[in-house]
Amino acid sequence: MRLSNLADYAVVTMAAAAQHCGGGRVSASELAAETGLPGPTVQKVVSKLTAASLLRSVRGAGGGLQLARPAAAITLADIVEAIEGPIALTACVDSNAHECGLEQNCAVRPHWPIVNQALRGALADIPLTRLAQTTPHQELV
Amino acid sequence: MRLSNLADYAVVTMAAAAQHCGGGRVSASELAAETGLPGPTVQKVVSKLTAASLLRSVRGAGGGLQLARPAAAITLADIVEAIEGPIALTACVDSNAHECGLEQNCAVRPHWPIVNQALRGALADIPLTRLAQTTPHQELV
DNA sequence: TGAAATTGGAACGAATCAGTCCAATTTAAG
């Protein structure tokens, strides 16, 4: 019921990368310095984000990372699924993972897709643009 | 992002216990036989459910378990929180768990309570009565 | 052509979770 730390870090990293959208490429170590996360951890996060086609990487000297899509077209659900795979609260919801053994007798099973969709909808409603902008709450502190 | 197996088993166990609401007490081994779950696992689940005041236990010969409240007053959120503790997707949402270290710089943090409430609301909308009734989907199969 | 900078993947350690077992308590019967 808790998000993995990697997924949490991925959201923070993507929010930091979105602020460099117009400025071209950003290195992973620079993102680590801005977010305050450990360097190697950011490396692992950007690897998965690149594999999920959320970031575009350019190797070599002067290379770096940049968003593969506009920030408005990336949602929280995309980032979470990039790290943790498909959103599925239980095993029986996860498409073809029949490892429960008592699915036909399970009275609860028909209700899980409803809860699952409610969760995914809540995540898909928040685009990256809302996370990238610095909230007014911080300037007051 | 996935529910723990114990929480999943707890929901199934509570649904089975709700069907014995009028019939008095039910033993844990009997619930295991009805649900098809391993006996020791059900024992561990009912222990936590009893500690959370969702089940009432009567020890001794002829004893057993029964719902502490009416089935309509128990929701999915109650059962999940009984096993996994408070529902919190990230550490910074969990009341007083300041282990992140970059909370004041985190632009994402103000948005997590919104997602968290959406998830909890989806779980709290499903009472145990809807899970206990045998769904028509099963008779058709 | 050489060297520096960066990403990508692989390996190690730790923590939480799932599962199992045994002991303490209590009621019913003899």
Place this chain on the structure above:
DNA sequence: CTTAAATTGGACTGATTCGTTCCAATTTCA
């Protein structure tokens, strides 16, 4: 009143997954 059986409650062990770190392959600029 004593004995015995049945049940819950808590503690232990093993395993899977997650988090972290390090090293090698690739590419561009000077």
